[in-house]
Amino acid sequence: MTTLWDAVGNTPLLGLASLSKRTGCELFAKAEFMNPGGSIKDRAAKGMIRDAEAKGLLKPGATIVEGTAGNTGIGLAVLGIERGYRVVVTMPDNQAREKYEYLEAMGADVRKVPVVPFANPGHFYHQAKALSEQHGWFWANQFENPATGDFHAETTGKEIWEQTEGRVDVLVSSVGTGGTLGGVSRYLKEKNPKLEVVLLDPLGSGLYCHVTEGKVEAAARRSPRASASCASPRTSAVRASTRRCG
Numbered sequence: 001m002t003t004l005w006d007a008v009g010n011t012p013l014l015g016l017a018s019l020s021k022r023t024g025c026e027l028f029a030k031a032e033f034m035n036p037g038g039s040i041k042d043r044a045a046k047g048m049i050r051d052a053e054a055k056g057l058l059k060p061g062a063t064i065v066e067g068t069a070g071n072t073g074i075g076l077a078v079l080g081i082e083r084g085y086r087v088v089v090t091m092p093d094n095q096a097r098e099k100y101e102y103l104e105a106m107g108a109d110v111r112k113v114p115v116v117p118f119a120n121p122g123h124f125y126h127q128a129k130a131l132s133e134q135h136g137w138f139w140a141n142q143f144e145n146p147a148t149g150d151f152h153a154e155t156t157g158k159e160i161w162e163q164t165e166g167r168v169d170v171l172v173s174s175v176g177t178g179g180t181l182g183g184v185s186r187y188l189k190e191k192n193p194k195l196e197v198v199l200l201d202p203l204g205s206g207l208y209c210h211v212t213e214g215k216v217e218a219a220a221r222r223s224p225r226a227s228a229s230c231a232s233p234r235t236s237a238v239r240a241s242t243r244r245c246g
């Protein structure tokens, strides 16, 4: 029998024939929707649970708490509950209804909190930390937990290298916590130091502003035209691929 735990990863690498033809690049996409919880965040969840178990931080019957916009919570619920843990998630209350319903159907205890700026103690991230301190629960803390990047290096990075037979020269990834981009690029750069890594984030990305301007803000949420410099990650990524493959 294959468990949900065992079913994480080893996803197909799909060749994108029509886009490859149009761009002149050989383009592939990793089918992360085929993970048991339906997203790449199952890998983060498995990596964090595995690491916590190895360190003795998760004992049988323990409670895992996490602040999440949804997918990490789904991963923790799908995998954590299978392993006998209780899973509590704090989530902003503006997410798609299906996410809450899915989490509850999986058996997670969902605590919705109002959408507030990160500096506010009511933010879902701080609320997860506070619950962990209050009840002695294990806080997965995906944003600062190196186990996510380590797991991506060990699995996603290795899989991409093997599936491309070492012919990968550009990695394009979106970023939430950075666990995927950090871990996969770490593995692939060890194999190919010339690897080009492109962080592709929506227009107005807070991370792009952090790197270029030293401040954390999401321009697109304030106004689509709020910052000309924060509007450039999308064009940078397009230019990179045009230069290499055009």
Ligand SMILES: Cc1ncc(COP(=O)(O)O)c(C=O)c1O
Residues within 6 Å of the ligand: 039, 040, 041, 044, 071, 072, 174, 175, 176, 177, 178, 179, 180, 181
């Ligand atoms: C579907 C999906 N893909 C990618 C990401 C980003 O991954 P990471 O947190 O590893 O940067 C997230 C969440 O942040 C996600 O939910």
